[in-house]
Amino acid sequence: MSDVTLRDVRKSFGAVEIIKGVDLDIKSGEFVVFVGPSGCGKSTLLRMIAGLETITAGDLAIGGDRMNEVDPSQRGIAMVFQSYALYPHMTVRENMGFALRFAGLPKAEIRKQVDEAARILELEPLMDRKPKALSGGQRQRVAIGRAIVRHPKVFLFDEPLSNLDAELRVHMRIEIAKLHRDLGATIIYVTHDQVEAMTLADKIVVLRSGVVEQVGAPLELYDNPANLFVAGFIGSPKMNFLKGVVEGGSAGRADIRLPDFGGAVVPVALKGELPAAGSPVTLGIRPSQFTETGDAALPVTVDMLEHLGSETLIYARSTASDLVTIASQSRSNIAMGDTMIARFPSSGALLFSADGKRIY
Amino acid sequence: MSAISTRPKRPRFDVNGWLFVGPALALIAIFMVFPILHSLWMSFQSGLGMRLSFAGLKNIYRLFNDPLFLMALTNTFIFFLVQVPVMLTLALITAALLNNPDIKFRGVLRTAIFLPCVTSLVAYTVLFKSMFVANGLVNTVLINLGIVNVGIPWMTDPFWCRVMIIIAITWRWTGYNMIFYLAAMQNIDRSVYEAARIDGVPTWARFVSLTVPMLKPVILFTTVTSTIGTLQLFDEVSTITGGGSAGGAAGPGNSALTLSLYIYNLTFKFAPNLGYAATVSYVIVLLVAILSFLQFYAARERKA
Numbered sequence A: 001m002s003d004v005t006l007r008d009v010r011k012s013f014g015a016v017e018i019i020k021g022v023d024l025d026i027k028s029g030e031f032v033v034f035v036g037p038s039g040c041g042k043s044t045l046l047r048m049i050a051g052l053e054t055i056t057a058g059d060l061a062i063g064g065d066r067m068n069e070v071d072p073s074q075r076g077i078a079m080v081f082q083s084y085a086l087y088p089h090m091t092v093r094e095n096m097g098f099a100l101r102f103a104g105l106p107k108a109e110i111r112k113q114v115d116e117a118a119r120i121l122e123l124e125p126l127m128d129r130k131p132k133a134l135s136g137g138q139r140q141r142v143a144i145g146r147a148i149v150r151h152p153k154v155f156l157f158d159e160p161l162s163n164l165d166a167e168l169r170v171h172m173r174i175e176i177a178k179l180h181r182d183l184g185a186t187i188i189y190v191t192h193d194q195v196e197a198m199t200l201a202d203k204i205v206v207l208r209s210g211v212v213e214q215v216g217a218p219l220e221l222y223d224n225p226a227n228l229f230v231a232g233f234i235g236s237p238k239m240n241f242l243k244g245v246v247e248g249g250s251a252g253r254a255d256i257r258l259p260d261f262g263g264a265v266v267p268v269a270l271k272g273e274l275p276a277a278g279s280p281v282t283l284g285i286r287p288s289q290f291t292e293t294g295d296a297a298l299p300v301t302v303d304m305l306e307h308l309g310s311e312t313l314i315y316a317r318s319t320a321s322d323l324v325t326i327a328s329q330s331r332s333n334i335a336m337g338d339t340m341i342a343r344f345p346s347s348g349a350l351l352f353s354a355d356g357k358r359i360y
Numbered sequence B: 001m002s003a004i005s006t007r008p009k010r011p012r013f014d015v016n017g018w019l020f021v022g023p024a025l026a027l028i029a030i031f032m033v034f035p036i037l038h039s040l041w042m043s044f045q046s047g048l049g050m051r052l053s054f055a056g057l058k059n060i061y062r063l064f065n066d067p068l069f070l071m072a073l074t075n076t077f078i079f080f081l082v083q084v085p086v087m088l089t090l091a092l093i094t095a096a097l098l099n100n101p102d103i104k105f106r107g108v109l110r111t112a113i114f115l116p117c118v119t120s121l122v123a124y125t126v127l128f129k130s131m132f133v134a135n136g137l138v139n140t141v142l143i144n145l146g147i148v149n150v151g152i153p154w155m156t157d158p159f160w161c162r163v164m165i166i167i168a169i170t171w172r173w174t175g176y177n178m179i180f181y182l183a184a185m186q187n188i189d190r191s192v193y194e195a196a197r198i199d200g201v202p203t204w205a206r207f208v209s210l211t212v213p214m215l216k217p218v219i220l221f222t223t224v225t226s227t228i229g230t231l232q233l234f235d236e237v238s239t240i241t242g243g244g245s246a247g248g249a250a251g252p253g254n255s256a257l258t259l260s261l262y263i264y265n266l267t268f269k270f271a272p273n274l275g276y277a278a279t280v281s282y283v284i285v286l287l288v289a290i291l292s293f294l295q296f297y298a299a300r301e302r303k304a
């Protein structure tokens, strides 16, 4: 069993609280990704699980055993660092086998383990090279190999791909996904790249300033963000946020007036209570939700166009210069400076209260 | 390739360039190159004071039959073989300890350990002399702690005299070398150690198998500079053991006579024989060259 459980975990550096009470359940074999903006505490939380940072308060358990005070080497984890952290004076083979010498394994056994990892990662032709004679992607594979040979219960990755170029990043992303499938180990993976998070994760943990904003499967977070922050963070291009005012409505429906768009009124389905008329709200629409048949209409001016081939991104402005991104599947003959009516189905729009909470 | 060949050719002689480096070159030529060459010439001459005459290889024959030279050579080697490894090991260990962020007063300790090499030579030798005399501080402490029954004859026994000199130079230069190690250690990526820690590599192995190999270039550098320093050892033996004063021997039975001190004595204390002194100087040059070469050879990057 390699469940990882965090209960009200906190971390302070001096007087500054960086991790402000995190509760998390990670099931055995799950691929969990921590995302969040820079400085939100992703690395700190991962390093606390690894045992490289002490836990100020709360409980950490791996496989059901409390780990707060356990030495990093006894936690059954292995970690892959952003900087690879290879031993520069050792060959690839020595890098992967070094730690096993201290686990009391016989030489032949170490060799077998290292060869097995090299085979999985296709490192065989590089075994006698030193790290400085390897490319970034190869170094990263050696770092992963060094983790594999220890057969950890939990793999920890801290932004392992951020030093690689875009193409290699995609390639390594697939490799890591395969590795997870083949090894079946629990993986905790830190990134600030939300595409990496969406593609790799079974479960995404969105962090902001040391607080968990939402936990869920990638599509769940995409379709049902709990608040403005998650809605804006997950999905690319970013969700459009339009300032609105509650005009009125009835049970299960709110009419939202958009003052920046010539006072267009959009009826939005509502789950909870109808906010008082006149209270400010935010309407969220993903760029891909715009369609020509939508019932809600926004008059906009086209500012910029990006032709990506499969789709066209239209950056448009309202009268009050609110920027709206529209992803259009058709190659219409819109030009910069044109005025147009952007339509979307009002049933797909999300509604957020003034404090950022989702109210539908 | 083509980028290189199309680069405009510089004239070999550029007046402006030579004007800039000229003064420096002139000074180097007068105060370094000329003395080096002249002393080489002098080493083949013999005579008293300035009345030198060409002597061919006579000075070199004399070396092998000169008991004082052989004594100085032996002493210098003893100091080099014992002191350099002891000091560098000590420096490496203190650097590793002071690199640990959990240690309190790190800054103060670093400064305290570094300070000896910038203190005044005279002040420190006077202090060491007074500490190591028969009834000085060191013996008093050792006797009171019950470590020895009778005071150690630092100043009168050849063995202990050498020990004292080694303690003195080690005290003075350990901190200096430690600073190099500390600087290099702070350049090592911390995550290398974190990775080793997670992988269960014990502390001693992190030091022996990670820190030391990663510091190899700096260790080589300090070994070479310390070797040169010890082969030229003069200050301490001259002042603490009285070897530099008129009529004083360098320690009991010249047990602390070093090559540098012997050169000084040949030139300024005995009947001045500049030619022979120059020959002994070149022995040091030769030793430094051979030892440095051996050290670089031992530390070379082996092909994988």
Ligand SMILES: Nc1ncnc2c1ncn2[C@@H]1O[C@H](COP(=O)(O)OP(=O)(O)OP(=O)(O)O)[C@@H](O)[C@H]1O
Residues within 6 Å of the ligand: A013, A018, A036, A037, A038, A039, A040, A041, A042, A043, A044, A045, A192
């Ligand atoms: N040793 C430390 N002492 C004091 N503050 C620290 C320490 N380590 C991290 N912090 C602070 O904790 C916060 C979170 O840092 P952390 O490295 O976890 O961020 P992150 O989410 O990994 O960011 P990034 O995406 O840039 O890597 C930052 O504000 C950082 O300044």
Ligand SMILES: [Mg+2]
Residues within 6 Å of the ligand: A042, A043, A044, A159
């Ligand atoms: Mg980080």
